[in-house]
Amino acid sequence: MSEVVFPPLSSQDESFSPKEGWSVLHLFCKGTANLDFASVMVAHKSAVADGYQIIPFGLLGHKAQIGFLALGPSFVRLKEFQRDLERSGLSVVDSYVSMTEVSEYASGMPKDRKEPRLHPLLPPSGMYNICFYGMSKKRGEKDNWYSLSYEERERMMFGHGASGRAFAGRVVQLVTGSTGVDDYEWGVTLFGARPDDLKEVVYTMRFDEASALYGEFGPFYTGVIGDIESVLAASF
Numbered sequence: 093m094s095e096v097v098f099p100p101l102s103s104q105d106e107s108f109s110p111k112e113g114w115s116v117l118h119l120f121c122k123g124t125a126n127l128d129f130a131s132v133m134v135a136h137k138s139a140v141a142d143g144y145q146i147i148p149f150g151l152l153g154h155k156a157q158i159g160f161l162a163l164g165p166s167f168v169r170l171k172e173f174q175r176d177l178e179r180s181g182l183s184v185v186d187s188y189v190s191m192t193e194v195s196e197y198a199s200g201m202p203k204d205r206k207e208p209r210l211h212p213l214l215p216p217s218g219m220y221n222i223c224f225y226g227m228s229k230k231r232g233e234k235d236n237w238y239s240l241s242y243e244e245r246e247r248m249m250f251g252h253g254a255s256g257r258a259f260a261g262r263v264v265q266l267v268t269g270s271t272g273v274d275d276y277e278w279g280v281t282l283f284g285a286r287p288d289d290l291k292e293v294v295y296t297m298r299f300d301e302a303s304a305l306y307g308e309f310g311p312f313y314t315g316v317i318g319d320i321e322s323v324l325a326a327s328f
Contacts, residue, residue: 114210148318159315
């Protein structure tokens with residue numbers, strides 16, 4: 093049997109990029125004894141120079157110390173960014189892999205409204221409080237989202253969206269698709285003007301039928317966004 097010859101991994105190879113939208117990687121890290129601030133900043137600067145958005149944030153609580161939201165075309169380049177952080181002395185204690193998308197319920201919207209969902213510019217100005225969680229729709233014996241008709245699901249999602257739009261100017265939501273690539277079906281990143289805006293929007297939207305009956309939520313990570321130097325200084 094002939095040996096399979098694999099091509100070298102390259103961020104320029106389009107087969108490692110979504111056909112539509114961007115690859116997204118959330119990294120949640122703790123420092124090790126070998127942590128080197130300068131190397132972390134070089135990893136950050138290198139990815140940004142390659143056209144990737146890298147949003148660093150200091151995390152509150154015991155789960156992790158620092159987080160990174162990285163967005164750009166290629167899974168390969170995101171993997172290289174993760175490698176560079178780990179070589180800099182950060183230990184990745186949790187992560188989430190997803191892709192930007194336009195949901196099936198919004199597929200008919202004009203192209204100019206789809207573009208910010210597929211290629212968002214982050215973080216939103218003035219919104220430097222952040223939280224992230226994974227979520228899925230329930231497949232229970234009684235309440236099964238995937239046994240509902242499209243029309244029922246669309247009705248509930250429109251109502252869910254209306255609740256979120258009530259927080260315009262206070263919260264911006266980035267929902268990325270992760271079915272088949274991570275533990276939940278979506279990753280939800282919220283940017284808030286104040287910390288309590290994050291709390292209030294999640295509390296409010298959990299009463300919507302789409303969440304109250306059919307939502308399943310993963311662990312929450314909450315932090316504060318800043319430039320890489322100030323986030324490192326605040327985290328270690």
